[in-house]
Amino acid sequence: MVVVRALATVEGRVRAARLRIVNAFVERALARSKELRFTRDYSRPFTQLWTEHFSHLRGHDRARMLEIGSFEGRSAIWFLENILTHPDAHLVCVDPFLQPGLEPCFDHNLRVAGVSSKVTKLRGFSGALLASRPRSS
Numbered sequence: 001m002v003v004v005r006a007l008a009t010v011e012g013r014v015r016a017a018r019l020r021i022v023n024a025f026v027e028r029a030l031a032r033s034k035e036l037r038f039t040r041d042y043s044r045p046f047t048q049l050w051t052e053h054f055s056h057l058r059g060h061d062r063a064r065m066l067e068i069g070s071f072e073g074r075s076a077i078w079f080l081e082n083i084l085t086h087p088d089a090h091l092v093c094v095d096p097f098l099q100p101g102l103e104p105c106f107d108h109n110l111r112v113a114g115v116s117s118k119v120t121k122l123r124g125f126s127g128a129l130l131a132s133r134p135r136s137s
Helices: 002-031 044-057 074-082 102-113 126-131
Strands: 064-068 090-095 119-123
Touching: 002 102, 044 074, 064 074, 074 090, 074 102, 090 102, 090 126, 102 119
Parallel strands: 064 090, 090 119
Antiparallel strands: none
16 A cells, blocks of 8 residues: 555656656747647637627626636637627636646747736646635635
8 A cells, every 4th residue: 555655656746747847848949939829629619609608798897707627728818809808807717737738838828819917827626726715716
């Protein structure tokens, strides 16, 4: 039992180190780019539905939205450009960013799109993160 726990701890540390190394590499590579970088488009099939259901929030200064699962930031950018259009509107993005290179790609895309200032990024699993936050946040 002790050996199994020790191996699990070592495996977790190796995985975390690999994630840090890959993220640092991707971050340096993206630093020179001024283009959005997406590998997949999970958003496009839903944009018409989102427009129908959320267009009443367009332009509202108190509009706040929570996105659980942000991947590369494509849907976050869409919401900020199409629904959360008021300068005071805000989006909270929750994602564990477990895939190597994903978090720097997310950060890069929001920066290139010019919407980073309207986003609060929470790194972790939604159940644990949201349970630990005050209800008013």
